[in-house]
Amino acid sequence: MMRFSTLIKNPADWMTGGQAEHGAVLTSRIRLARNLRRHPFPGWAKREQRALALLLMRPSVESLSVMKDAFSQELSDLSSVQKQVLVERHLVSREHAARGEGSAVVIERRQSFSFMLNEEDHLRMQAIRPGLQLGSAYEALTALDSELEATLEFAFDPTLGYLTTCPTNLGTGLRASVMLHLPGLVLSDQIGQVLQAVGKIGLAVRGLYGEGTESLGHLYQISNQSSLGESEETIIRRLERVIGQVAQHEQNAREKLVEDDPEMVADKIGRAYGVLRHSHIIDSKEALNHLSLLRLGGMLGFFPADTIILCDTLLMDIQPAHLQLHAARKLSPEERDAIRAQIVRTRLQNLKSSDNSTPSADGPPSSPESANPTDES
Amino acid sequence: MKCDFCDTKASVFLTQLVEGQTKKVSLCEKCAQERGVTDPTGFSLADLLLGGITGELAGGQASGAGGSNKACSACGFTLEDLRRVRRFGCAECYTAFREEISPMLRGMHKGASHVGKVPEGLMALQFKHQRLQDLRSRLEQAVASENYEEAAGIRDEIHSLNETEGLKIVS
Numbered sequence: 001m002m003r004f005s006t007l008i009k010n011p012a013d014w015m016t017g018g019q020a021e022h023g024a025v026l027t028s029r030i031r032l033a034r035n036l037r038r039h040p041f042p043g044w045a046k047r048e049q050r051a052l053a054l055l056l057m058r059p060s061v062e063s064l065s066v067m068k069d070a071f072s073q074e075l076s077d078l079s080s081v082q083k084q085v086l087v088e089r090h091l092v093s094r095e096h097a098a099r100g101e102g103s104a105v106v107i108e109r110r111q112s113f114s115f116m117l118n119e120e121d122h123l124r125m126q127a128i129r130p131g132l133q134l135g136s137a138y139e140a141l142t143a144l145d146s147e148l149e150a151t152l153e154f155a156f157d158p159t160l161g162y163l164t165t166c167p168t169n170l171g172t173g174l175r176a177s178v179m180l181h182l183p184g185l186v187l188s189d190q191i192g193q194v195l196q197a198v199g200k201i202g203l204a205v206r207g208l209y210g211e212g213t214e215s216l217g218h219l220y221q222i223s224n225q226s227s228l229g230e231s232e233e234t235i236i237r238r239l240e241r242v243i244g245q246v247a248q249h250e251q252n253a254r255e256k257l258v259e260d261d262p263e264m265v266a267d268k269i270g271r272a273y274g275v276l277r278h279s280h281i282i283d284s285k286e287a288l289n290h291l292s293l294l295r296l297g298g299m300l301g302f303f304p305a306d307t308i309i310l311c312d313t314l315l316m317d318i319q320p321a322h323l324q325l326h327a328a329r330k331l332s333p334e335e336r337d338a339i340r341a342q343i344v345r346t347r348l349q350n351l352k353s354s355d356n357s358t359p360s361a362d363g364p365p366s367s368p369e370s371a372n373p374t375d376e377s
Numbered sequence: 378m379k380c381d382f383c384d385t386k387a388s389v390f391l392t393q394l395v396e397g398q399t400k401k402v403s404l405c406e407k408c409a410q411e412r413g414v415t416d417p418t419g420f421s422l423a424d425l426l427l428g429g430i431t432g433e434l435a436g437g438q439a440s441g442a443g444g445s446n447k448a449c450s451a452c453g454f455t456l457e458d459l460r461r462v463r464r465f466g467c468a469e470c471y472t473a474f475r476e477e478i479s480p481m482l483r484g485m486h487k488g489a490s491h492v493g494k495v496p497e498g499l500m501a502l503q504f505k506h507q508r509l510q511d512l513r514s515r516l517e518q519a520v521a522s523e524n525y526e527e528a529a530g531i532r533d534e535i536h537s538l539n540e541t542e543g544l545k546i547v548s
Contacts, residue, residue: 167485
């Protein structure tokens with residue numbers, strides 16, 4: 001079986017593939033909720049009943065073909081830092097991380113599939129893909145769900161669909177969500193309007209780490225709220241259409257910002273780079289917000305295109321638990337801020353021709369075909 | 378107009394957009410205050426619709442005078458538990474509390490009945506169920522019209538269908 005260190009060593013491909021839809025869409029996630037028939041839901045089950053459900057489900061999940069050599073662990077066998085790392089990687093929910101004995105997680109080697117056993121529901125399965133790929137993520141996950149049906153009997157009602165612990169997940173048990181990076185809409189003060197419009201058509205908007213988290217680094221998650229009364233395809237198609245529109249708004253906002261006030265844009269991105277490149281103490285909020293602007297710089301051509309990948313990787317690596325895993329010990333918040341600054345400084349050092357391509361009027365960007373709004377020559 | 382929660386005259390009228398649909402609620406002063414409608418921050422009609430049931434549940438119990446707190450026969454989960462955690466105890470609870478569920482789902486989802494994926498085994502089972510029903514009604518008709526030869530054929534078909542794939546249908 002795979003070790004935790006091996007699983008976490010490399011970033012997953014979905015963490016660095018967010019160039020789709022003008023770089024506005026980072027990841028697509030699909031989650032399906034399933035429960036066993038004739039077994040009480042995990043939150044209501046007695047300890048032995050929960051253990052029995054786990055005993056039934058775990059071999060089925062582990063023997064899925066994609067789960068060959070997967071990481072499979074009971075939550076009680078993971079340290080709090082390890083659990084937190086999984087949360088930061090979106091492989092385990094915050095609620096699940098709080099669980100111990102009787103709950104488990106099975107994660108595919110490439111971190112593209114993650115199954116939570118005895119979460120709020122008996123089974124919460126997830127597929128993550130880079131960019132806007134809800135459809136293909138669903139196809140892959142529903143195939144695994146069908147594979148499980150051969151050995152597990154899921155609770156299903158012809159009228160209410162898949163039966164879930166919380167009625168908000170009834171029907172398809174589907175939650176499709178997309179992580180978006182929307183600095184253009186934030187800088188141009190249009191974000192409120194856009195998100196309100198999204199909310200009006202029954203979609204939920206959240207910050208980086210789901211329910212109740214504030215939006216950091218201009219990152220937003222948009223997902224469906226209703227899971228009953230519409231097919232999976234309908235839910236996904238609508239979400240993809242809306243995300244496409246939001247990404248287009250973002251792109252328009254960026255173009256307009258550069259056209260209307262190139263100095264302001266260049267100044268913001270340049271200052272963000274300056275702080276990241278030279279600070280020695282930085283908390284995650286400040287780092288995320290500056291990384292967001294640096295990422296924008298990469299998309300606008302102020303910095304080479306691989307800046308986007310660099311930022312996406314850092315986004316994960318500067319999170320508190322990732323820092324502690326990196327340092328191999330528990331860190332105080334002050335220590336974390338220092339190590340975070342150090343990691344960011346080092347990584348930016350490797351940013352190709354970064355010094356020449358800072359958004360100032362004295363140098364063209366490194367990439368000849370990229371647009372350079374500050375090119376006044 | 379009367380209050381949606383008690384029979385007093387309503388004085389607070391609320392309109393909110395839930396899932397693109399306009400939902401209206403009328404309340405009396407007292408109920409509005411109890412449900413936090415007068416607090417302009419963070420109030421949501423969805424909560425009220427959900428809260429509405431919990432109110433009814435609590436009321437029902439009070440009037441039952443220490444009596445029947447409905448429970449799921451499979452797992453022992455009670456209405457009281459449902460009111461407290463707004464989650465269910467097991468799949469059977471959805472049958473036990475069927476009446477309470479439909480008002481709960483209002484405003485929560487786009488529809489009231491499932492459209493989409495059905496477990497494959499279940500689909501086969503449903504198909505078989507349908508086929509059996511068809512055969513049985515044909516059998517009745519055949520017997521009624523004294524067409525015993527056809528009836529015998531149908532009977533054999535029913536027998537063979539019942540023996541397939543171990544998918545037993547209890548009828």
